[in-house]
Amino acid sequence: MLLEAEWVLPISSAPIRDGAVWIDGAGIMDVGPADDLRQEHPAEEAKSFPGCVILPGLVNAHSHLEYSAFRDFARQSGFAEWMLRLLLARRRLAAEDYGVSALWGARECVRGGVTYIGDAAFEGWTTIRAANAAGLRARVYLEAFGIDDAKLPQTMDRLEARLEVLRKECGPLVELGLSPHAPYTVSARLYREVARFARRQDMRVATHVAESQAEVDFLGAGAGPLANAYRAAKMWRGERWAPPGIRPVEYLESAHALGPELLAVHCVQVSEADIALLGERGVAVAHCPRSNLRLDCGVAPVAEFLAAGLKVGLGTDSAASNDSLDMFAEMRAALTLSRARAAEPAAAPGVLAAAAPPLTAGQALRLATLDGARALGVDRMVGSLEPGKAADLIVVRLPRGHALARELAPAAPSAFACGDPSGLTPAADPVETLVTRASTSDVKLVLVAGRVVFDAAARTREADERIDRDFGAVRVKLGLSD
Numbered sequence: 001m002l003l004e005a006e007w008v009l010p011i012s013s014a015p016i017r018d019g020a021v022w023i024d025g026a027g028i029m030d031v032g033p034a035d036d037l038r039q040e041h042p043a044e045e046a047k048s049f050p051g052c053v054i055l056p057g058l059v060n061a062h063s064h065l066e067y068s069a070f071r072d073f074a075r076q077s078g079f080a081e082w083m084l085r086l087l088l089a090r091r092r093l094a095a096e097d098y099g100v101s102a103l104w105g106a107r108e109c110v111r112g113g114v115t116y117i118g119d120a121a122f123e124g125w126t127t128i129r130a131a132n133a134a135g136l137r138a139r140v141y142l143e144a145f146g147i148d149d150a151k152l153p154q155t156m157d158r159l160e161a162r163l164e165v166l167r168k169e170c171g172p173l174v175e176l177g178l179s180p181h182a183p184y185t186v187s188a189r190l191y192r193e194v195a196r197f198a199r200r201q202d203m204r205v206a207t208h209v210a211e212s213q214a215e216v217d218f219l220g221a222g223a224g225p226l227a228n229a230y231r232a233a234k235m236w237r238g239e240r241w242a243p244p245g246i247r248p249v250e251y252l253e254s255a256h257a258l259g260p261e262l263l264a265v266h267c268v269q270v271s272e273a274d275i276a277l278l279g280e281r282g283v284a285v286a287h288c289p290r291s292n293l294r295l296d297c298g299v300a301p302v303a304e305f306l307a308a309g310l311k312v313g314l315g316t317d318s319a320a321s322n323d324s325l326d327m328f329a330e331m332r333a334a335l336t337l338s339r340a341r342a343a344e345p346a347a348a349p350g351v352l353a354a355a356a357p358p359l360t361a362g363q364a365l366r367l368a369t370l371d372g373a374r375a376l377g378v379d380r381m382v383g384s385l386e387p388g389k390a391a392d393l394i395v396v397r398l399p400r401g402h403a404l405a406r407e408l409a410p411a412a413p414s415a416f417a418c419g420d421p422s423g424l425t426p427a428a429d430p431v432e433t434l435v436t437r438a439s440t441s442d443v444k445l446v447l448v449a450g451r452v453v454f455d456a457a458a459r460t461r462e463a464d465e466r467i468d469r470d471f472g473a474v475r476v477k478l479g480l481s482d
């Protein structure tokens with residue numbers, strides 16, 4: 001089948017005006033000008049999307065679908081209070097409720113043009129089943145917690161046993177990873193054990209790290225709001241785990257946890273030396289700007305990551321710390337915050353000064369597509385429109401105003417690549433238009449492995465209503481809805 005649109009954005013090469021993508025079964029066969037592909041394949045069925053752009057499905061490098069029902073949760077809290085309240089609120093739900101929550105989240109992803117997620121999950125089966133039901137591609141990182149080394153052997157045994165069970169649930173679109181949660185909930189020994197196990201099993205690992213100043217203070221001196229919150233909840237009294245007196249990234253290094261299999265989520269509180277170390281070890285980063293902003297954590301130096309050659313993806317994190325799983329909003333936030341950071345005259349003491357030019361719209365789009373796929377190590381399969389890759393692609397309406405701009409603009413040169421500001425005038429630039437103005441309501445069609453998983457023109461209302469009803473009941477349990 002040929003899918004044709006006003007623009008095709010392969011990401012790995014220049015945008016194609018009046019382009020087409022030829023897909024056969026689950027894969028992409030060819031990408032090019034619509035006229036050429038039509039001529040070469042006259043018998044192929046063609047679907048045309050005027051006023052739209054075809055691009056690779058979006059990659060959400062970090063999510064927690066299980067927490068989709070937690071939207072509006074603890075809105076006014078700083079990081080430490082939010083974390084504590086989340087750990088306590090978790091107990092109000094049964095495992096099945098997390099399944100409902102994940103299913104709703106998977107549906108939100110697909111409707112928003114996301115075709116791949118790197119998801120950290122407490123239960124695991126929740127996101128696996130949700131992804132399978134929604135037709136979403138996923139890596140589900142099973143979470144591990146444990147600051148108390150006395151329980152370490154049981155923690156590892158349980159983890160391995162759960163992986164064995166979950167492996168049977170994974171369909172062709174889902175694979176498993178491991179996620180030791182964060183330096184303030186995972187001991188150095190547990191980090192080391194998980195890293196060793198993952199390398200042996202050839203599995204990928206994700207961990208939250210250097211998210212907040214509270215984390216830095218807790219690791220550095222067992223002090224600050226996180227330490228206070230833990231003490232208040234009697235979750236840590238300082239007997240079994242002593243603060244190592246080093247920075248979060250150094251803590252992971254001391255545990256031999258830094259390696260090319262690792263996705264380091266957040267990395268807001270990092271020094272120049274931390275960035276250099278992450279680069280040296282081949283660690284990728286998941287940038288979650290809206291979550292960081294919501295929890296008063298600051299702005300990660302994403303332009304500096306890119307300048308240092310790090311692999312960087314973009315993630316929404318969970319709905320417990322974000323307003324939505326909308327990757328268009330996330331791209332816009334990344335762009336805006338990067339510009340704001342670069343414009344700051346001087347950094348506050350202890351905060352890394354801006355040392356690289358801010359993100360461009362093209363770079364923001366790459367973070368949400370090909371760069372995200374590289375960060376997760378799946379770029380040979382997804383992330384760009386190229387022959388041989390999976391037919392994971394989306395059709396998005398270009399917001400109004402683009403057609404007018406096109407009429408007014410001079411004939412656009414074709415030599416424009418994402419991230420390269422030369423070429424098209426900004427008004428006629430489909431990348432700039434998409435990143436700065438498109439929203440999830442502009443998503444028309446979503447394909448994963450060549451299969452339609454969302455078609456805005458053909459919604460199945462009954463199924464939607466049932467999921468919404470179950471989801472509403474879970475939110476009532478959380479006190480977030482009546």
Ligand SMILES: [Zn+2]
Pocket residue numbers: 062063064120208265317318
């Ligand atoms: Zn997270």
